[in-house]
Amino acid sequence: MSIVLYDLCGADDRRFSPYCWRVKMALAHKGLPFETRPVPFRQIRDICDGAQTSVPVIEDDGRIVRDSFDIAVYLETTYPELPSLFGGAAGLGLSRFVDKWSVLEINATLVRMIVADIHGVLQPDDEPYFRETREKRFGARLEEVQEGREERLETLRAKLEPARQTLARQPYLSGITPLFADFILFGTLQWARIASPLQILADDDPIRPWFEGCLDLYGGIGRSAAAAA
């Protein structure tokens, strides 16, 4: 039986969640058959056992696993004979560091630059929930949070410097092949690509060829999602 991934969706079936992208790439990397079930924010409470509050969530032969990192660890443990997501215990440990760095340094900065754009790609019935929770979180209207983002691009790009310098020395964050740590940063950039017209990476950013390469992995599942106009 195929693994089911509950995948956040917006209007026009846009799948923009950075954390769901991590999992799609992980499933594809393992070569596991999976189907995605689109879920708008307001229906997350209705999936699986009714106890879920965020996606991604996977169902695998009756087992329910949530949280993108925990899902990756679950897949690695459950399917050790399939291509590894971590390349061993050290790779797993250090991938967790990349996860924390990505969430704290990159996603937290980026969301303030695209949050009104994200609102703009939601299903209309999701808009009130999203606006209310995010405006409470940021203490300002979404449009104000995003305002002046062009001036913050340099800050975001500077925060990406550790990844940039790493990719100047080796093809992937994980070294010579793409593994889950790559999917972490890929998910972040794919989130922006799908939800926002803002160009995060400069044309000549060395991170760009790595990202383009990731879009083409596994039959191009990343690239098959349309970029924001």
Added chain:
Amino acid sequence: MSIVLYDLCGADDRRFSPYCWRVKMALAHKGLPFETRPVPFRQIRDICDGAQTSVPVIEDDGRIVRDSFDIAVYLETTYPELPSLFGGAAGLGLSRFVDKWSVLEINATLVRMIVADIHGVLQPDDEPYFRETREKRFGARLEEVQEGREERLETLRAKLEPARQTLARQPYLSGITPLFADFILFGTLQWARIASPLQILADDDPIRPWFEGCLDLYGGIGRSAAAAA
């Protein structure tokens, strides 16, 4: 024959270099016999083949290797039968990311908080070179660069958050055992510990038990270096 490590030294044979500490920990982790040769800044040009401009440098049976990360890779490649520093190719790749993060985010912030203290622990004959090069780099007198550092402590501690949250989930950055990625951040904190009385980590910082544990590794070679008064 023992490996020789050229190890930066200050007055009273203080060994404070973060990059030399990475290598000492790496050599100890591999269980390789080594001796250190103390080198003040002004004598780096005299070591080995006269072509070296920074330390750490190791000499291993006639081979000269420089740069802490390259030395770790060299040791891993040359002594694959000894305990691994990376835990495989993914661990090596991701350790490079930790290296870039540490240098760009942590060391670059920290040095501006302890640079006058470092000057204070040098051999007197090293002081003019250090002052001149660092004041040129920072565009201000060392004392001015360091001034007001207490107000910058929160910024530095916030930058450590990815490591903090990782260590809240697992004993080491590298997962379940300490590997080179741990020695990278250890070297940074050991640098501050030896050169400066400034307390980088709050008393209740969860990074602290990890650091204390690292000080005790391999017979306590880290702890055997006296902390700044």
